[in-house]
Amino acid sequence: MNEASGAAAVRCLARLRTQRQVSDSGLRLLELELPRPLAFAPGQFAMVNLVGPAARVFARPFSILASDGTVVSLLYRVVGGGTGGLAGAPTGTVVTWLGPLGRPFPPPAGPESHLLLAGGVGLPPLLAWRARHGGPDDLACFGARDVADVPWELLGPDWQVAVDDPGPAPAGRTVAHGTVVARAEGLLATGGAAAGGARRILACGPLPMLRAAAALALARGWPCLVSVEERMGCGYGVCRGCVVPARDGGWLTACQDGPVLEAGALDWDRFGHREAGPGASAPPRGCGCGGPEARS
Amino acid sequence: MSPRPAWFPLDVGAPFRLGPRVLPGRIWTASGCFGYGLDAHDITADGFASAHAGIGVVVTKTVTPEPRSGNPQPRLCELPTGALNSIGLENVGLAAFLAEKLPRLAERRVPFVVSLAGTAPRDFGAMCAALAAAARDVPGWHGVELNVSCPNVAHGGVDFGADPGTVEECTANARAHLPDRVLLTKLTPNVARLAPLAAAARRGGADGVTAINSLIGLEVDLSSGRPVLPRRIGGYTGPGVLPVALAKVDEIVRETGIPVVGVGGIASADDALKFFALGAVAVQVGTAQMRDPFAAATVAASLAPAGG
Numbered sequence: 001m002n003e004a005s006g007a008a009a010v011r012c013l014a015r016l017r018t019q020r021q022v023s024d025s026g027l028r029l030l031e032l033e034l035p036r037p038l039a040f041a042p043g044q045f046a047m048v049n050l051v052g053p054a055a056r057v058f059a060r061p062f063s064i065l066a067s068d069g070t071v072v073s074l075l076y077r078v079v080g081g082g083t084g085g086l087a088g089a090p091t092g093t094v095v096t097w098l099g100p101l102g103r104p105f106p107p108p109a110g111p112e113s114h115l116l117l118a119g120g121v122g123l124p125p126l127l128a129w130r131a132r133h134g135g136p137d138d139l140a141c142f143g144a145r146d147v148a149d150v151p152w153e154l155l156g157p158d159w160q161v162a163v164d165d166p167g168p169a170p171a172g173r174t175v176a177h178g179t180v181v182a183r184a185e186g187l188l189a190t191g192g193a194a195a196g197g198a199r200r201i202l203a204c205g206p207l208p209m210l211r212a213a214a215a216l217a218l219a220r221g222w223p224c225l226v227s228v229e230e231r232m233g234c235g236y237g238v239c240r241g242c243v244v245p246a247r248d249g250g251w252l253t254a255c256q257d258g259p260v261l262e263a264g265a266l267d268w269d270r271f272g273h274r275e276a277g278p279g280a281s282a283p284p285r286g287c288g289c290g291g292p293e294a295r296s
Numbered sequence: 297m298s299p300r301p302a303w304f305p306l307d308v309g310a311p312f313r314l315g316p317r318v319l320p321g322r323i324w325t326a327s328g329c330f331g332y333g334l335d336a337h338d339i340t341a342d343g344f345a346s347a348h349a350g351i352g353v354v355v356t357k358t359v360t361p362e363p364r365s366g367n368p369q370p371r372l373c374e375l376p377t378g379a380l381n382s383i384g385l386e387n388v389g390l391a392a393f394l395a396e397k398l399p400r401l402a403e404r405r406v407p408f409v410v411s412l413a414g415t416a417p418r419d420f421g422a423m424c425a426a427l428a429a430a431a432r433d434v435p436g437w438h439g440v441e442l443n444v445s446c447p448n449v450a451h452g453g454v455d456f457g458a459d460p461g462t463v464e465e466c467t468a469n470a471r472a473h474l475p476d477r478v479l480l481t482k483l484t485p486n487v488a489r490l491a492p493l494a495a496a497a498r499r500g501g502a503d504g505v506t507a508i509n510s511l512i513g514l515e516v517d518l519s520s521g522r523p524v525l526p527r528r529i530g531g532y533t534g535p536g537v538l539p540v541a542l543a544k545v546d547e548i549v550r551e552t553g554i555p556v557v558g559v560g561g562i563a564s565a566d567d568a569l570k571f572f573a574l575g576a577v578a579v580q581v582g583t584a585q586m587r588d589p590f591a592a593a594t595v596a597a598s599l600a601p602a603g604g
Contacts (some may be wrong), residue, residue: 007300008338008339008340009338009339009340010339010340010341011339011341011588011589011590012341012342035342049587056374056379057374057375057376057378057379057534057535057583058372058374058379058586058587059587059588061589077483082374096588098339098588098589117324158591162603187505194540230369231370231372232372233368233379233381233586234374234586234587234589236335236336236339236589237331237335237336237585238330238331238335238336238585238589239327239328239329239372239381239586240357240366240371240383240386241371241373241381242371242372243366243369243373243386248359249365250365251365256335262454272525273368273369274369274370275367280425
């Protein structure tokens with residue numbers, strides 16, 4: 001497998017091995033058993049769907065958290081019928097699998113350390129990246145709405161945690177009040193967490209978080225890669241449903257050009273803008289996740 | 297796997313003649329649902345040589361005279377029985393298609409039909425002339441499907457394809473430049489009757505018609521009380537349109553006898569068989585291809601004769 005471009009996709013059936021809640025707010029950790037071991041690169045995703053009458057018209061995208069032989073872990077939140085159906089599926093349920101798909105977060109390109117910014121259900125790519133490529137000087141920050149939304153068991157003590165709404169952290173853990181990007185900036189400014197030197201920012205989370213990460217990178221002159229989310233149809237590049245605005249005026253597909261893109265390749269002014277057509281609505285962005293995680 | 301019924305005589309994987317051309321097989325992918333035919337070649341699955349295995353023809357994403365950036369988000373809206381799309385004919389434009397996509401299609405030996413759309417009848421002639429000049433020596437280029445009925449585009453669209461005179465004119469303009477390739481005209485279902493449009497296509501020289509394009513649909517976001525899609529309406533496709541497509545195909549076959557390529561809601565071999573039962577000469581898999589890149593390949597494998 002090429003770590004920079006990712007592994008090629010496999011289409012198969014998988015079996016639901018386990019799933020359980022890993023945050024008080026309902027983030028769920030799902031394990032699927034595949035017919036054979038899966039290679040993936042951090043940031044890649046898979047399209048998963050139930051089969052039979054419970055199948056949705058479109059499969060749902062999930063970032064891959066980890067693979068251990070034939071067992072693959074995904075993290076998701078119930079935001080609609082697709083993920084709701086999955087949450088209600090018992091052990092042994094057969095699902096369709098298409099993945100890994102998309103461009104991953106690349107491995108370290110040089111001596112610089114990294115700033116990892118994860119928001120909500122945008123955590124899997126960066127957990128996977130850190131497990132595979134993380135260095136001692138990297139700074140990893142996770143942000144969520146409140147402490148109930150923090151999957152503490154997945155976050156080692158070396159992850160900084162920030163929440164929008166303050167609340168008590170579990171024993172032995174600390175939580176900062178504010179956005180994850182503000183938390184990272186604060187740590188960098190005070191010299192904590194090996195603040196010196198240039199960093200490459202890797203970010204996956206809701207759009208406001210990605211926007212702030214891109215702004216931080218621009219201000220510091222650092223490279224920045226973001227994993228983008230958009231409603232997906234096919235997941236493999238043919239339907240053009242999941243486009244995000246490119247800086248050159250065109251579009252990039254979240255599924256094939258991304259989900260990991262250079263922050264500088266995106267038109268941040270247009271990103272997330274739902275055109276107010278004649279009577280058009282601006283649907284809510286959904287679960288506040290990052291990356292291509294299932295949103296409906 | 298769906299068993300082949302006794303009444304079904306066709307080998308869907310065998311070459312068959314349509315107009316001036318022998319086509320490689322009868323299970324195709326629908327325009328807009330498999331890109332330009334250049335995707336999914338590296339996706340693997342047990343039992344298949346590739347996601348393109350068994351596909352008779354890939355109908356490309358619709359190509360227009362100039363590049364189109366397409367519609368803003370949201371472009372998709374999933375429904376219980378299908379999906380609405382509002383892609384807006386995003387495509388690279390004819391010049392880039394010929395320069396960048398055509399050589400790769402030739403290199404990969406993809407059997408393909410190019411879907412073309414214009415904003416005026418004369419566009420179809422000019423596009424076919426350019427395509428024929430560039431693709432003349434590409435063996436996998438089997439023909440053209442005229443998209444005169446996409447409901448997503450603010451200019452042209454439904455009214456354009458709903459008028460028999462315009463359909464005939466577009467078809468005739470294309471035919472003039474396609475002496476040895478298949479010419480299909482894809483018809484809109486958003487009219488009372490399709491037979492007159494099919495007859496118009498035949499008068500224009502079409503070798504057959506493709507039926508149906510997407511239905512016009514609209515979904516309302518109840519949290520805002522407003523349409524979900526930015527153009528209000530979108531193209532409704534998927535399992536819910538299958539009976540509509542069958543009725544339209546039946547109407548065309550019985551009233552005109554013109555060869556019909558059936559499309560609309562096909563997700564299984566059984567769905568495809570229903571079109572063949574009504575007399576369709578080939579079928580296209582569309583929305584199902586977006587859920588599973590092996591959908592058409594699976595239909596083709598399911599309908600293959602035993603031991604074939």
